Amino acid sequence: MKPSDAPQNPSPAFSARFLRTAFDRRASKWPDADFLMREVASRLASRLDYIKLKPKRLLDAGCGTGNDLLGFGERYPDAYRVGLDASYAMARSAAAAGATTGWRRLLRSAPPYGVVQADFAALPFAPRSFDLVWSNLALHWYREPHRVIPEWHRVLSTDGLLMFSAYGPDTLRELRAAWAEVDDLPHALEPTDMHDLGDMMVASGFDTPVTDMERLTLTFESPDTLLRDVRLLGVNPLPERRQGLTGRTRLAALRAALDRQRDRDGTISLTFELVYGHAWKIPEKTDAAGNAVVRIQDIGRGGRPR
Secondary structure (H helix, E strand, C coil), X not given: CCHHHCCCCCCHHHCHHHHHHHHHHHHHHXXXXXXXXXXXXXXXXXXXXXXXXXXXXXXXXXXXXXXXXXXXXXXXXXXXXXXXXXXHHHHHHHHXXXXXXXHHHHHHCCCCEEEEECCCCCCCCCCXXXXXXXXXXXXXXXXXXXXXXXXXXHHEEEEEEEEEEEECCCCCHHHHHHHHCCCCCCCCCCCCCHHHHHHHHHHCXXXXXXXXXXXXXXXXXXXXXXXXXXXXXXXCCCCCXXXXXXXXXXXXXXXXXXXXXXXXXXXXXXXXXXXXXXXXECCCCECCCCCECCCHHHHCCCCCCC
């Protein structure tokens, strides 16, 4: 798949600067919103129980406030762990979480972890730096995932494992439908389909990637509680004034649209489509002279990125 052919999030409201600012503001309140991240992390980590892997170095891409980094200290006590997040406030919180557990680390003689703030598509690491790249509910925030996945491949060691989760296109579908009754502006993230993510992994050089999907449904007693949790869990930008409608008027119209979605039991549902993916980085195929060998079926997709 060529970068120009890859699906992209069309919404200008979710620029890199907007997202950094939004998550910087949410970092201090993240424990109130982390329940979904913890649930998905648990489901994703359970898959590692069936994989024989003892990484010496691992990367958590989109580490947030560092909960997964702490968890990996239990699972892989001998591994050096690196967290990366685009938000400075999130990265700072993750680093602080590691400092508060330093005494446990010393008692167990386990390596510490480091945290950096960086762009997902420009990782500040040398090639083949990690044996495991992990990313929990972070990839969907990046508007050009076809630029991120090749970076994950680059920093993985040969025979290293990529494992990630992300939101799928059906996420927040009820909220998008409610907003559609109010205006035609983008208000919710539109993530990439899992099949496209699988194609991107193949185009990036991963071997036989596996993707699957499940849906979780959260229920809310009122539009206000739904919108509160959406703001905590992610980003739901409100537009500037348009056609004379004030922000208060729009919110009232949105609440009314959500109220019309109530189920028979009186609650309002909100869908989260969860995409899981994993793949191995295999040795590069070369001929006797050491030249890289590209499969002919990859030529139409631009070949493997270098």
